[in-house]
Amino acid sequence: MAEFSMILANNNRSKAYLQTLCAHGILPARVLLLREGGRRLPEQTAHDKIPQGRPSGKFIRSHPETGIAFDEKESLESTLEQHGIAAEALDTLDMNSSPVADRLRALPGEFVVYSGPGGVLLKPSVLAQGKKLIHVHPGRLPDFKGSTTVYYSYLLERRASASAIFMEADLDAGPVLLSMDFDLGPGEQDIDYLVDPAVRTRVLLECMRDLDRLAAAASPQRGEGRTFFIIHPVLRHLALAQPGGKGSEHG
Amino acid sequence: MVIWLIGLSASGKTTIGRRLHGLLDSPFGRWVLVDGDAFREVMGDAGHDLEERRKNAYRISRLCRFLELQNLNVVACVLSLFPDNREHNRGLFADYREVYVKAPLEKLAGRDNKGLYAAARSGALKDVAGVDIPFPEPTHPHFVLDNTEDTGDFTGLALRIAEGLGLSIAREYGYPRPGQSPEKYQYTPFEGPGFLPRYRTQREKTLADLESRIARLESGLSGLAGAHFLAVKYALPPLAGFFLGRELSEEHPPTPAPGTVSSRGLMLESLRGGGAGPDAGLFNLLKRFEVTKKVHSAYRVPEWRKAADAEESILDRILLALALLDRMGPGHHAARGLIAFNAVLKLNDLLAAGASALATPGELYLAKLALALELKAFSRLQEAWHG
Numbered sequence: 001m002a003e004f005s006m007i008l009a010n011n012n013r014s015k016a017y018l019q020t021l022c023a024h025g026i027l028p029a030r031v032l033l034l035r036e037g038g039r040r041l042p043e044q045t046a047h048d049k050i051p052q053g054r055p056s057g058k059f060i061r062s063h064p065e066t067g068i069a070f071d072e073k074e075s076l077e078s079t080l081e082q083h084g085i086a087a088e089a090l091d092t093l094d095m096n097s098s099p100v101a102d103r104l105r106a107l108p109g110e111f112v113v114y115s116g117p118g119g120v121l122l123k124p125s126v127l128a129q130g131k132k133l134i135h136v137h138p139g140r141l142p143d144f145k146g147s148t149t150v151y152y153s154y155l156l157e158r159r160a161s162a163s164a165i166f167m168e169a170d171l172d173a174g175p176v177l178l179s180m181d182f183d184l185g186p187g188e189q190d191i192d193y194l195v196d197p198a199v200r201t202r203v204l205l206e207c208m209r210d211l212d213r214l215a216a217a218a219s220p221q222r223g224e225g226r227t228f229f230i231i232h233p234v235l236r237h238l239a240l241a242q243p244g245g246k247g248s249e250h251g
Numbered sequence: 252m253v254i255w256l257i258g259l260s261a262s263g264k265t266t267i268g269r270r271l272h273g274l275l276d277s278p279f280g281r282w283v284l285v286d287g288d289a290f291r292e293v294m295g296d297a298g299h300d301l302e303e304r305r306k307n308a309y310r311i312s313r314l315c316r317f318l319e320l321q322n323l324n325v326v327a328c329v330l331s332l333f334p335d336n337r338e339h340n341r342g343l344f345a346d347y348r349e350v351y352v353k354a355p356l357e358k359l360a361g362r363d364n365k366g367l368y369a370a371a372r373s374g375a376l377k378d379v380a381g382v383d384i385p386f387p388e389p390t391h392p393h394f395v396l397d398n399t400e401d402t403g404d405f406t407g408l409a410l411r412i413a414e415g416l417g418l419s420i421a422r423e424y425g426y427p428r429p430g431q432s433p434e435k436y437q438y439t440p441f442e443g444p445g446f447l448p449r450y451r452t453q454r455e456k457t458l459a460d461l462e463s464r465i466a467r468l469e470s471g472l473s474g475l476a477g478a479h480f481l482a483v484k485y486a487l488p489p490l491a492g493f494f495l496g497r498e499l500s501e502e503h504p505p506t507p508a509p510g511t512v513s514s515r516g517l518m519l520e521s522l523r524g525g526g527a528g529p530d531a532g533l534f535n536l537l538k539r540f541e542v543t544k545k546v547h548s549a550y551r552v553p554e555w556r557k558a559a560d561a562e563e564s565i566l567d568r569i570l571l572a573l574a575l576l577d578r579m580g581p582g583h584h585a586a587r588g589l590i591a592f593n594a595v596l597k598l599n600d601l602l603a604a605g606a607s608a609l610a611t612p613g614e615l616y617l618a619k620l621a622l623a624l625e626l627k628a629f630s631r632l633q634e635a636w637h638g
Contacts, residue, residue: 152586226590227590228589229593235596
């Protein structure tokens with residue numbers, strides 16, 4: 001399998017990625033951890049306090065539809081330590097900053113899995129570092145570009161999808177390596193902190209298992225597709241108010 | 252009211268208490284959060300043996316009474332080891348609600364947020380409640396919350412307590428939140444099944460306010476007449492046509508400078524066509540609004556950047572909402588419709604938040620329409636979703 005590195009911000013998605021890949025013996029050669037002092041990203045949970053020690057106890061998040069489970073309480077540092085993976089922390093969340101560009105160039109392998117802050121448009125200086133950045137977008141492309149697409153595909157199709165792409169200058173526009181769709185089961189859905197990380201992790205796992213072939217066959221997206229913007233709380237609550245779900249007025 | 256959340260370490264009482272406080276506190280009823288651990292740290296002089304713990308428990312009770320006497324409601328998250336203290340509370344507070352946040356000890360030891368149980372079992376720590384200090388379970392709490400499962404949905408658990416105690420969540424719908432940028436819609440907390448009814452109630456209140464202002468306007472200015480296609484389109488009174496014609500400068504549309512498009516011209520054209528015809532220009536306006544939360548009077552094309560002398564007006568935001576509402580429903584692509592409705596909700600949030608600043612008759616008429624049509628569209632969407 002091709003050598004690869006990872007760039008991770010401390011959130012459930014990164015934890016799910018790293019723990020799942022490690023559990024399947026797919027280990028990155030090196031990891032860059034992005035953080036910015038004590039700043040908490042909107043997608044971070046109470047368990048993502050920075051700096052992160054080794055909290056006791058576990059908080060297993062499990063998503064049967066994708067077969068993904070991860071421990072929300074296990075910090076990225078402790079997973080890296082357990083598996084002896086070399087890592088470096090940078091005091092920035094800005095993918096376009098020069099420290100990130102410099103470190104990116106020096107990362108081992110041609111491929112770098114990205115799980116930093118969302119909605120980032122990469123500058124040419126970052127894209128020119130000779131790496132292929134793999135990003136898993138939570139939606140089928142090009143039909144569901146943009147933000148919070150996991151909610152939109154749920155509202156429009158009652159399923160969640162994810163697509164692994166090579167990042168390019170335009171948002172969610174790069175060649176697609178792999179897309180998968182998952183029917184969402186009835187009942188409670190923690191979309192932000194469980195469903196979204198789980199569907200993306202499943203696609204990443206399948207992508208990394210067959211990376212050489214998928215990378216060679218990655219195809220440009222067909223058509224311009226459709227761009228969605230951050231979902232409004234009313235639509236978000238409507239999505240969660242599925243019959244039998246936690247927000248249901250009927251269930 | 253004093254809500255006394257009882258539970259052992261790692262039962263989740265503090266996290267759930269915080270969420271409960273967040274749900275209950277509003278300008279209509281102020282709530283204070285008293286966390287036993289934080290109180291102990293602030294006082295700095297309480298030990299962990301039984302006698303010290305008893306002293307601390309009664310101090311927390313006195314603090315809560317002090318707050319209650321100032322008409323402040325309290326969510327107190329306490330270990331509460333002493334049945335006599337719990338009984339004392341029942342007599343002390345005017346309105347006392349006892350809640351037991353329950354989970355089996357083996358589950359708590361598995362979570363062990365503070366490492367207390369592991370340390371107690373290894374002998375490194377003494378005086379740990381539930382291990383070497385007995386924890387008598389509450390015998391007649393007002394509500395028992397079973398928090399055995401690690402759902403991570405602490406707001407849902409807080410809502411179950413509120414529901415179990417018969418408390419209504421007084422928090423009103425309101426976006427953007429005071430002091431919060433309108434861009435910050437992402438990761439807003441899930442507020443339970445009451446959220447959508449609260450949204451509807453809030454919009455209806457704004458509508459009622461606009462209607463009464465329009466009624467006052469019409470009674471003072473009856474007799475004026477005019478004509479405007481929007482008045483006809485939406486069956487508005489002739490008076491509305493008079494004002495709209497004047498305010499929207501229909502007869503004299505502003506001529507866009509070379510290389511720019513007039514937002515108003517584009518929106519009026521779309522409205523005139525009843526949602527038929529190309530929508531690319533309209534969706535470019537939507538995109539600019541989503542990114543900047545502004546609708547400017549003119550944009551440079553093809554890059555869709557604000558024109559040099561472009562201004563922003565509330566009327567243009569309302570017109571964009573109306574034009575987008577025309578692009579929903581039968582005959583329109585569902586995904587396009589959802590993108591449009593998402594922007595309408597945000598446009599109308601800004602409209603509702605600034606409704607008191609609506610000054611002209613045209614603004615009042617069109618704002619009322621935008622809100623009423625949004626509610627209708629939402630009802631259709633909700634009906635379709637529930638199948």
